[in-house]
Amino acid sequence: MLLEKIKTPGLSHLSYLVGAGGQAAVIDPRRDCGIYVEKARAAGLEITHIFETHRNEDLVSGAPILAEMTGAKVWHGPNPERPVVYADTAYDGDCFAIGQLEIRAMETPGHTDDHLAYALFDTAYPDKAVGVFTGDALFVGDVGRADFYPDRREEVAGLLFDSLRTIMALGDQAIVYPAHGAGSVCGSGMADREFSTIGHERLNNPRLQIAVRDEFIRMKVEESHYQPPYFRLMERLNMQGAQEAPRVTRPRRLSLAQLKNCGADHLVDIREPMAYASGHLPGAMSLPVDMIPAFAGWFIRDGESVALIASGEDQLATAMEHLVRIALDNVMGGYVGVVPAAAQGVEMQQTPMIDTQAVESRLxxxxxxxxxxxxDADERAAVSIEGSRHIYVGQLNEAWRELDKDRRYTLMCASGMRATVAAGWLASRGFGKLDIYLGSMGAWNAAHG
Structure with a gap:
């Protein structure tokens, strides 16, 4: 018997390979899905079932691609916004045998209308679920978003409340297998650990402590979430089916001359924030490699081309993996060598850093x-600096047009990381009077605490 979690770094996406008796099932596969076939074959298993908990918003589903590779059938929940053309429909109570294991579908709408959870049973002990694949309904320490149907916010929040009670009815012994861990855009209060049980969540998950349905609805309606533009692309691809990921994910190497003449829509500097601030090529935005999953979809649109600027080949490879998983894989190539370019006399741009004393003086x-x-709005509501202006970093993708390029701007966030992304985006749009508050809110609190 096999049950293995496969984590996708950056997106904090969790998928699962479950197998027994020579058969295997995959729950919520990612786009680059060869890993599931390799692991199944290594265990002597054949993938016969692919289950989707819901229409993912934040990554490309690998279900249709994995089905093409293996011949397995894909199962998806009822009531999708549009037909999921590559999947059959599973309904509440449907059961699927995987060797001695049984997977039972549970309709759990709220996060999305088509959401399913899948309870896992061992047929030798059929009365109690071993675990449950909760998708985006229940996380470790949090519950799913309920903001994807803005005209029905109260209704879907109520549906999520009901669905959580359905999941908890499986019993405290059931292990929770969510579709995301901490760091995902699909929740804000997830615990760092990725293991739990229904019993532990019942006692410790603050969202499950709300026992009154109307109170839960009010809480969900008042939550603040952001929806990057790329969510719409994910919705479309995850209904019509995405193409296979590129076989070679390492971008081709560009010379400095090729980089300058490649005609990419975006020059994306994926080096560390301090390296970018110290010196970067004119016109390049800052998107540190580890922040690509969170912010690339705000600034890079479907079909737009990208050229990457990195410190090394490993950064290029990791960046490409991140971009492929959200279908922003029109990458023309990658350049390594900002420091050597500067040594050759290539003019660089810098983004100065300022400290708390300078901020106080300017205020x-x-x-x-x-x-x-x-x-984000929740951070801002908790504590802010009087006299500052608020625009969420992602929303600068359009809001930059409202700003005066002749004005001076200091960018700040919690520590300076997102501020560098924001400054880099503005610099790539032609803003020249920029600096970054080093330490940002952390430094301010330390000085005024």
């Missing part, structure tokens, strides 16, 4: 300057 008497806070 008192700078008329042509704005302290721009790019944290």
């Amino acid at each position: 008192k008497d700078a008329d042509d300057w704005t302290l721009l806070d790019v944290r």
